[in-house]
Amino acid sequence: MKRSELATTAPGPGPGPAGIDPAALTREQLHGWRCALCGTLLTGDRPLGTVTLSRGPTLTIYPLWACDPNCATENAWRAAVTHAAGCEACRTGECETGQRLLDAYATAIRQEHAEGAG
Ligand SMILES: [Zn+2]
Ligand SMILES: [Zn+2]
Structure with a gap:
């Protein structure tokens, strides 16, 4: 597990890792229940980085997860x-x-x- 990589990913507005559009993600994907890339329910997972979603004045940073190994x-x-x-x-x-x-x-x-x- 290399979860520590998460800390090195600088969060910020704009497109997420691997060109992911945070606005296109479902609630389940944002909360790490499903793969951010393909939408499969996660069992093993690997960190993808973070995306930032703005809702009005509130910016929320979500760590994204994807299928492991792929x-x-x-x-x-x-x-x-x-x-x-x-x-x-x-x-x-x-x-x-x-x-x-x-x-x-x-x-x-x-x-x-x-x-x-x-
Ligand atoms: Zn996947
Ligand atoms: Zn069969």
């Missing part, structure tokens, strides 16, 4: 798990959809590693 991997994993949870065929181990979702997850992991540590 949106593609998180969403691929969720898709596979969500499908398997409700799929009879997956329980017997003969489900093309389940296999396809797991393959997508494996691909996302590989891409993440390719882009990440190098």
Whole structure:
């Protein structure tokens, strides 16, 4: 965890990190319940930095969070798990959809590693 990075992000008005428009974020995203990038309900999360929202005279700074390790991997994993949870065929181990979702997850992991540590 590198939460200390938050402290080094200077808050200020204007566009948020990674070009995020704070006005476009939902309440759930501002409060860190959902990923600020893709809107997925967060389980693991990583800090994105902060955005500042003005409501009348009040400026409020919100720390933003995103899927950990990244949106593609998180969403691929969720898709596979969500499908398997409700799929009879997956329980017997003969489900093309389940296999396809797991393959997508494996691909996302590989891409993440390719882009990440190098
Ligand atoms: Zn996300
Ligand atoms: Zn299945």
